[in-house]
Amino acid sequence: MNPLRRRTFLIAAAMAGATVVLAPASPADAGTDQWEEESKRRQPKRNDVLTGVPSHNGWEMEKVADGRGNIHTRPVPGTPLSGVQLRIGVVDAVLAHVIHRFHCDVDELRDGDVTGWCPPAAVKPALPESNLASGTAVRIRAGHYPPGSRGGFYAPQVAAIHGIIADLGGTVRWGGDDAAVDEALFYIDVRPDDHELPRTALRVRPL
Template sequence: MTTPLSRRAVLRRATFITAGAAIGSSLVATPGHAAVKHADPDGVRKATQRARQRRDRVLTGIPSKNGWEMEKVADDHGTIYTRPVPGTPLEGVTVRMGEVETVLVHLIRRFHYEIGELRRGDVVGWRSPGTVRKGLPESNQASGTAVQIRPDHYPAGARGGFFPQQQLVIRDILAELDGVVRWGGDQGRWTDEALFSIDVKPGDIRLADVVNTIRGWQDQSGQGAGSPVDVASRPRREAAAALELRQRKSG
């Protein structure tokens, strides 16, 4: 037979349960307590080790000619991945994701529409650091910040690969991108007419500004790559000529 609880016993038990619940809630709600209570030192150590191994596998710690860090691998947990080039038959181009990607893809698309239709294999993006010469513009490919368009047609060291009208388009593209890209045909001794490289360092506000402009075009009909452009108009030619002079002087 169960003995009924007295009123005092019931109140004491209720008070105890309420206090216990309050303490438990405060402990669960306290980040410090939760972290200490549930911390897994072995798990943290393993996660740190995996991150270090991933960093060592991807990063070189060495900048390319334009100041961006070269990476050992592509499509493998770094910042360089194969990205689509809409409106072209290319399977993709391997470049640094984000702002660099936006600029270089825009350039490739304009080349395709206005200079010559591209086919699969015509564009080479990232190259392994071991296959480029450090300190030269070609090293920019190893940081995912440069592409070679039809390198077999325009081999390094050769000049005059483009017709005057084609060069006019190239100059217009560079001016449209406000000089954040440099053409390999202006490299003097190290000329490479197939090469187009980002020409600003990481964090340069000019790159962000150009990207915002390109993305704005993408939201407007009749703007951006593929839209009609009069590259021979006086304002555009003057802008292109001024940029060419500036970039040649800067080396």
């Protein structure tokens, strides 16, 4: 609609008592530069967050946490932890449950005992530890159970850990059961399109 016809239409509508809202008919009406600027303003700065690279379990690694991405500091109800950086949604529901069960069934935790997300450059992409960079894993007392070292837990504690994992229907794996053993590591063991993970999250999420 050219400016003259547009103005005539608005005048006629006002005389008829109508309420009319007109958006610019094309970029030419508002100015191409203005439209492009508005479009860029509305888009999150995803390039500052996403890597385009999957972690070991298929979830995308992210460059930062608590920014404009999917990984944020989440509470862990029933524990003294102030928060853990996890992928929000079904992942944080399931991993928070793992942490809580560890606190109750394996050993009491203190604030600072659990770490979540870490930068992609800090992990080896070919190993399950890379899941930390996608917000889909946690390390519990990493200093007590270093990678490659087995036997950090007593037999009853190992049985309790296996009980926690079994209750989650295969959606979570313990690094202590891996060939490249990492007893501090617990991670989501299904891909992003898995259908069991949402069901498990609903089952274990606190009311």
